[in-house]
Structures are given as structure tokens and as C-alpha cells.
Amino acid sequence: MSARAPAAWLAVPGALDAPTGGYAYARRVLRAAGGLLGHLPLPGGFPDPSPAQIEGALKALSLARGPVAIDGLALGVLPAEGVAALAGPVIGLLHHPLGLETGLEPARARALLQSEGAALRACAAVVTTSAATARAAAELFALDPARVHVAPPGLARAAPARGAEPGAPRLILGVGALTPRKGWDVLLRALAALGPGAWRCAIVGAHDRDPAEAARLRALIAQLGLEERATLTGALDAPALERMFARADIFCLPSRYEGYGMAAAEAMMRALPVVATHAVREAAPPGAALLVPPDDPEALADALALLLSRPEARRRLAQAARAHAMTLPDWDETARRILRVVRDVRGAPSAAARA
CATH class of the missing domain: 3.40.50.2000 (Glycogen Phosphorylase B;)
Known part of the structure; x- marks a missing residue:
């Protein structure tokens, strides 16, 4: 200073x-x-x-x-x-x-x-x-x-994500505190609708902002039978979060409301295809991300299924995400x-x- x-x-x-x-x-x-x-x-x-x-x-x-x-x-x-x-x-x-x-x-x-x-x-x-x-x-x-x-x-410059190793399950990554506004319950219901497939999900975010919501999400994971596929990691320090971004294949931010959506922009800088809600459209506009209405697990599941099943769609959206991120201040x-x-x-x- x-x-x-x-x-x-x-x-x-x-x-x-x-x-x-x-x-x-x-x-x-x-x-x-x-x-x-x-x-x-x-x-x-x-x-x-x-x-x-x-x-x-x-x-x-x-x-x-x-x-x-x-x-x-x-x-x-x-x-x-x-x-x-x-x-x-x-x-x-x-x-x-x-x-x-x-x-x-x-x-x-x-x-x-x-x-x-x-x-x-x-x-x-x-x-x-x-x-x-x-x-x-x-x-x-x-x-x-x-x-x-x-x-x-x-938005700081960052290297593109490497993604999962060949043959490993695709990682769907979400980043944000475990609060109702972030819509993680909607993501979990969307994941349950995906059914079998080579994917897993990690939600990175502090549990202590709303302990009751964190408990509800843990109960929902058990209720939906997602214990082997969906993980609530808690908050991670910067190096650990960077490693998580590097291993991800798809980024998801299902917010009900956002002032901006910093985590989505950071994912786009790492050339991750982003699935988000219209609440995040300022950080992740249409064309650079797949946007769905808030509180719509069916639409969210459809968008995730599209990217999981079509590598070319993932690649195109990743390129669009990275190109948009490079224009941000x-x-x-x-x-x-x-x-x-x-x-x-x-x-x-x-x-x-x-x-």
C-alpha cells in the first residue's frame, strides 16, 4: 500500500x-x-x-x-x-x-x-x-x-479448463454459497431428472451463510438418491477452487436472482460451457451461455443433457464463453x-x- x-x-x-x-x-x-x-x-x-x-x-x-x-x-x-x-x-x-x-x-x-x-x-x-x-x-x-x-x-485472465480425463465422468461444477437465492435445490432436481450417465456434480460454497438451507440441500441429495453423484464441498481456498475449475466440464449457476454472477464469468474465462438462468444474463448473455428460466428444473435438465450428450455443442459453447469473457473488464x-x-x-x- x-x-x-x-x-x-x-x-x-x-x-x-x-x-x-x-x-x-x-x-x-x-x-x-x-x-x-x-x-x-x-x-x-x-x-x-x-x-x-x-x-x-x-x-x-x-x-x-x-x-x-x-x-x-x-x-x-x-x-x-x-x-x-x-x-x-x-x-x-x-x-x-x-x-x-x-x-x-x-x-x-x-x-x-x-x-x-x-x-x-x-x-x-x-x-x-x-x-x-x-x-x-x-x-x-x-x-x-x-x-x-x-x-x-x-475478470482476471485464466487458462482454459482441462476437463475430465478421457473415460472419466463429466464434472458439472457450481460455485456459490448455499443459500436459497442460488437455486441449488433446482440443480439437484435437474440432476435427478438426468438419470444414469457418466457425470458427477460438485457444488462449492460456504455452508455457514444459511445452515438451515445447507441442511435442506443435504437432505434433498439423500431424498433424490444422489449421494454417489452430487457433492457439497463447502468453501474452498483459491488454489483448491482453481483445481476444481480446471477439472470441470460444465459450469452451472441456477440462481433465482443475481446482482451480476461473478462465478459464471470466471467459468467462461476458463472456457467452460455455462448453463445458467436468465438472472445471470448480464455476466453470461445468451449466445455465450445456455440460459433457462429460474425455478425450472426440467429446462435446466434439458440444457445439461444437451451438453453432456453432444461434445460438439460443449465445444462451441466453450469457445463462445471464452470469447465473451475476453471482452470483460x-x-x-x-x-x-x-x-x-x-x-x-x-x-x-x-x-x-x-x-
């Missing part, structure tokens, strides 16, 4: 090395910014913090000098009046609205959307990780579209976009001064 003071701070709750896409985004942006963004740790517990964790977060934020970008996992549940009282301009970093998370009770979803909207309106600017999220945020939260900016996840570009927003708001008054 540079010896000089950062141009702005990126405030992230909990452990920065947590194995999720949002934390990976923060880590890589901080690295790419080369010291122009400083890491401001906030207490863990978000998006369900205790009063003490909220107090600790606001105290940490109050000590920051200059602009501060607050990760949406924390921002969405911080009191808007506390955000507005901060001395410097605030940038909201929004991966996707918290209130749109799958499986929330309606009252909880409404409360999160109300809280998040109030906090975002107290920000000098908002940075989203996709154009779709930018549009949704402007509409859901009545934000001025001119204050909403897009800094999509970067790298992390340096993502950091530049955020730093442009920092530059634009640096002289802006705080929310308290604007009031």
Missing part, C-alpha cells in the same frame, strides 16, 4: 477473506486500487447486526477522513440518520438489494428495502456492480439515475471506475451539510 493517505475508504463488515463474491469484489478492488482505497473494517454480524455492532460500525465510520464507500451488506441496515451524520461524502456500494434476497419473510423484505432506500438516499453517490442493479436501485429506491454508477466485477478497470466516483464526490458536501 502507498505511504500516503488513501483517497477514500472502503468499509466492509466482518472478515475480508470471507469466501463470497461480495467479499472477493472488495478484496480485488482494494488490491487493484494500489493504496488509493483504504480498507476500513466494520464489525461482523451484518445484515443482521446487534445494536452494539451497529454502534461500532457508525463509530468506525465517523473516524474516517474523506469519502467512504460502504459495502451494501452493512449500509442497507445502518440507520439513515447515522449515515447522513458522517462528516465526509458517502458512496453506497450495492451488489444487490438486500430486500430481494430469496426466502425472506415479507415483513423482513419490506423492512430491508425501506432501510436500504433511506440509507442510499443519504449517499452522495451509489456504485452498483451491474447495470441491472443500477436500474433496479434507481426504481426501487427513487434514486436520481445520475448519482448511480456501474463498476462491474473485473479487468479489476484495474473496476477500481478506476470506483475511483472516478470518489473524485467526483470528493468535494461534495456531506449529507448533513446538504440537509
Whole structure:
């Protein structure tokens, strides 16, 4: 990191090395910014913090000098009046609205959307990780579209996957935390519909984000008789995940909702044919991936069966995936976009001064 003071701070709750896409985004942006963004740790517990964790977060934020970008996992549940009282301009970093998370009770979803909207309106600017999220945020939260900016996840160059050894079962790989939003239950039902064949599936993702969902998925694997074919590996470190990508033949992301879909883009960089839902279309557009409706195990099974049974279809889709991935921005570009927003708001008054 540079010896000089950062141009702005990126405030992230909990452990920065947590194995999720949002934390990976923060880590890589901080690295790419080369010291122009400083890491401001906030207490863990978000998006369900205790009063003490909220107090600790606001105290940490109050000590920051200059602009501060607050990760949406924390921002969405911080009191808007506390955000507005901060001395410097605030940038909201929004991966996707918290209130749109799958499986929330309606009252909880409404409360999160109300809280998040109030906090975002107290920000000098908002940075989203996709154009779709930018549009949704402007509409859901009545934000001025001119204050909403897009800094999509970067994509590091990577070698194409080798795939399974000749004669070995084809590996269908999924990557993402075991939460209802990711749709892993839909994938498991699709796998059960495939029937016999030379394939296996590994789902890589943290079990502790939603332990109840992880338990439901383990029970579903047993119920569907997939114990010998489908594995929930848990979270893997970077080298182990890279080895898993290298051995994969097909990548699947059956999400019900995504802000972007970083894992699908990473699979495409590795020339993996991708089967996903329309929720991932910004990262994996039609033509570069096979897209099916969310919550449709039959359509998902048909797409997987097509790729498993037709090597030429796998090869063509792998080429299209790799070609698309090579057009996507790298992390340096993502950091530049955020730093442009920092530059634009640096002289802006705080929310308290604007009031």
C-alpha cells in the first residue's frame, strides 16, 4: 500500500477473506486500487447486526477522513440518520438489494428495502456492480439515475479448463454459497431428472451463510438418491477452487436472482460451457451461455443433457464463453471506475451539510 493517505475508504463488515463474491469484489478492488482505497473494517454480524455492532460500525465510520464507500451488506441496515451524520461524502456500494434476497419473510423484505432506500438516499453517490442493479436501485429506491454508477466485477485472465480425463465422468461444477437465492435445490432436481450417465456434480460454497438451507440441500441429495453423484464441498481456498475449475466440464449457476454472477464469468474465462438462468444474463448473455428460466428444473435438465450428450455443442459453447469473457473488464478497470466516483464526490458536501 502507498505511504500516503488513501483517497477514500472502503468499509466492509466482518472478515475480508470471507469466501463470497461480495467479499472477493472488495478484496480485488482494494488490491487493484494500489493504496488509493483504504480498507476500513466494520464489525461482523451484518445484515443482521446487534445494536452494539451497529454502534461500532457508525463509530468506525465517523473516524474516517474523506469519502467512504460502504459495502451494501452493512449500509442497507445502518440507520439513515447515522449515515447522513458522517462528516465526509458517502458512496453506497450495492451488489444487490438486500430486500430481494430469496426466502425472506415479507415483513423482513419490506423492512430491508425501506432501510436500504433511506440509507442510499443519504449517499452522495451509489456504485452498483451491474447495470441491472443500477436500474433496479434507481426504481426501487427513487434514486436520481445520475448519482448511480456501474463498476462491474473485473475478470482476471485464466487458462482454459482441462476437463475430465478421457473415460472419466463429466464434472458439472457450481460455485456459490448455499443459500436459497442460488437455486441449488433446482440443480439437484435437474440432476435427478438426468438419470444414469457418466457425470458427477460438485457444488462449492460456504455452508455457514444459511445452515438451515445447507441442511435442506443435504437432505434433498439423500431424498433424490444422489449421494454417489452430487457433492457439497463447502468453501474452498483459491488454489483448491482453481483445481476444481480446471477439472470441470460444465459450469452451472441456477440462481433465482443475481446482482451480476461473478462465478459464471470466471467459468467462461476458463472456457467452460455455462448453463445458467436468465438472472445471470448480464455476466453470461445468451449466445455465450445456455440460459433457462429460474425455478425450472426440467429446462435446466434439458440444457445439461444437451451438453453432456453432444461434445460438439460443449465445444462451441466453450469457445463462445471464452470469447465473451475476453471482452470483460479487468479489476484495474473496476477500481478506476470506483475511483472516478470518489473524485467526483470528493468535494461534495456531506449529507448533513446538504440537509
